Amino acid sequence: MDLKTTLKTPGWHRTLLLRRFLAVFLFALATSLMVRSLIATDPLAVVIRSDVPAGQTVEASDVELREIPDELLPSTAxxxxxxxxxxxxxxxxxxxxxxxxxxxxxxxxINSLVTNVTENSGIEEINMVPLKLADPSVIPLLQHGDTISVVSHEPDTGLSETIAAGGTVILAGGTDPSSILVALPRSIAEQVAARSLSSPLAVVLTGDRAVGHPS
Structure with a gap:
């Protein structure tokens, strides 16, 4: 009896043949999946091995490569x-x-944090300026991404004076616990840097975190 006749004729021979076909198909499918899993590997990404404090330079011993599932891998990794x-x-x-x-x-x-700066300054280049604060005790209260105003006092009257608004904190403290790193439009950054040479500076938190929420 040929194969075509066997498949058309009900009975034990047809059942046996169909079972063999199914077994071969399942075996081929399992083999294909196994080979694919052996060949395909998750992409490698850099992962932090031990805590790195803010402001510290990353060393080779601080990081390692690990396989990360593709769907969990950020585009900026x-x-x-x-x-x-x-x-x-x-x-x-x-x-x-x-x-x-x-x-x-x-x-x-900078691109991820200084939206508020670029909106206020148009297309002006953004610079980062380090600032030593008159009262460093406020620095631990700041977070990178905070929006701040830089204030000083007017030399003649002694009254407070805002010398820069809409700055973005890039680094608070770090290796120098008395200073912060702020992103500002270039012209304003230069003014603030020059003012810091002759006057004490302070900052006022003005962004979302400065908005109080009633209980």
């Missing part, structure tokens, strides 16, 4: 340890987190 070593942490990096560009001081961080 680093995939090479060499690209991370030497960068400065904008805020404390926790062990186990994926290293992403906005977590370090640089253009990616």
């Amino acid at each position: 680093f995939t090479s340890i060499d690209d991370v070593v030497g960068l400065v942490a904008a805020s404390t990096l926790s062990a186990g987190e994926i290293a992403t560009a906005p977590r370090f001081i640089g253009n990616e961080l």
Whole structure:
């Protein structure tokens, strides 16, 4: 009896043949999935091995490469340890987190944080300016991304004077606990830097975190 006749004729032979076909199909499918799982690997990404304090430079011993499922990998993740070593942490990096560009001081961080600055300054270039504060005790209260105004006192009258508004905190404290790093439009950053040479400076929190919520 040929194969065509066997398949058309009900009976034990047809059942046996169909079972064999099904077994071969399932075996081929399982083999294909196993081979695919062996060949396909999750992409490698840089992961923080141990906590890195804000303002500290990342060293090779602080990071490692790990396989991260593609669906969990941020678009700004680093995939090479060499690209991370030497960068400065904008805020404390926790062990186990994926290293992403906005977590370090640089253009990616500025672009993600200074929307309020660019809206106020049009297309003017953004600069970062380090500021020593007259009262460093307020620095631990600041977070990177905070919107602030920089204030001083008017030399003749002694009254308070706002010398820059809409600044964005890039780094609070870090290796120098008495200073902060602020992003401002270039012209304003230069004015603030010059003023810091002759007058004590303070900051006022003006962004979303400064808005009180009634209980």
